[in-house]
Amino acid sequence: MGKLILVRHGKSLWNVKNVFTGWTDVDLAPEGIEEAKKAGKLIKSNLIDVDVCFSSYLKRAIRTAWIILETADMMHVDCHYSWKLNERHYGDWQGKNKDGVLKEVGEERFLSVRRGYDTPPPNLSEGDKRNPRFDSNYKLLNPSVLPLGESLKDTSKRVVNYFFEAIAPELAKGKTVLVSAHGNSLRALIEYLEHISSEDIAKVEVATGVPHLYEFDGKLNVIDNYQLE
Numbered sequence: 001m002g003k004l005i006l007v008r009h010g011k012s013l014w015n016v017k018n019v020f021t022g023w024t025d026v027d028l029a030p031e032g033i034e035e036a037k038k039a040g041k042l043i044k045s046n047l048i049d050v051d052v053c054f055s056s057y058l059k060r061a062i063r064t065a066w067i068i069l070e071t072a073d074m075m076h077v078d079c080h081y082s083w084k085l086n087e088r089h090y091g092d093w094q095g096k097n098k099d100g101v102l103k104e105v106g107e108e109r110f111l112s113v114r115r116g117y118d119t120p121p122p123n124l125s126e127g128d129k130r131n132p133r134f135d136s137n138y139k140l141l142n143p144s145v146l147p148l149g150e151s152l153k154d155t156s157k158r159v160v161n162y163f164f165e166a167i168a169p170e171l172a173k174g175k176t177v178l179v180s181a182h183g184n185s186l187r188a189l190i191e192y193l194e195h196i197s198s199e200d201i202a203k204v205e206v207a208t209g210v211p212h213l214y215e216f217d218g219k220l221n222v223i224d225n226y227q228l229e
């Protein structure tokens with residue numbers, strides 16, 4: 001079985017402004033670019049040879065993957081992009097300041113949506129210009145699969161489905177796989193890989209730009225996982 005490296009994109013322009021981002025296609029902030037370079041250097045200094053790379057469809061994750069591969073001197077590595085690795089869709093909270101939403105809805109509701117397992121944010125309306133069906137990046141997809149707001153549970157369904165559809169077959173070939181994605185799409189995958197309960201996943205936070213490596217047994221059970229240093 002191959003090895004899996006998960007990395008959350010470097011800090012984005014909206015991470016820096018403390019704004020809910022979700023499927024909004026915001027680019028990396030200058031410090032996010034530096035974080036991605038540091039991740040690439042760590043992969044190189046740990047003598048890891050990436051064989052294949054996966055990213056979401058969002059440019060903060062794509063650029064992180066590209067910077068990592070460029071810094072590690074592995075620009076030949078094939079990258080596959082999928083909407084199924086996108087950040088959780090934050091519905092009508094997208095574009096709103098996190099402290100502002102906290103004040104508006106109160107701590108209990110805020111935490112239940114933000115870190116609870118099956119509480120979705122308020123959905124976007126069909127006609128909202130933030131509806132992904134108006135985004136040409138998703139024009140080849142059946143609009144019925146595109147979310148208007150997701151709980152972590154909803155995100156988990158598509159992420160774990162993609163893991164088995166695209167990533168696990170590469171691991172089974174013995175390849176070293178890099179996945180560049182997002183705080184919540186990675187929490188969904190980590191919950192599955194590490195058998196974390198839907199209550200305990202609330203406490204898991206994924207730092208930006210820090211590569212985390214997973215090793216597996218022959219049945220794709222995690223036998224070790226650690227942060228690259």
Ligand SMILES: O=C(O)[C@H](O)COP(=O)(O)O
Nearest residue numbers: 019020021022087183184
């Ligand atoms: O979409 C976002 O705003 C962030 O990527 C993740 O946000 P969270 O840590 O508030 O869930």
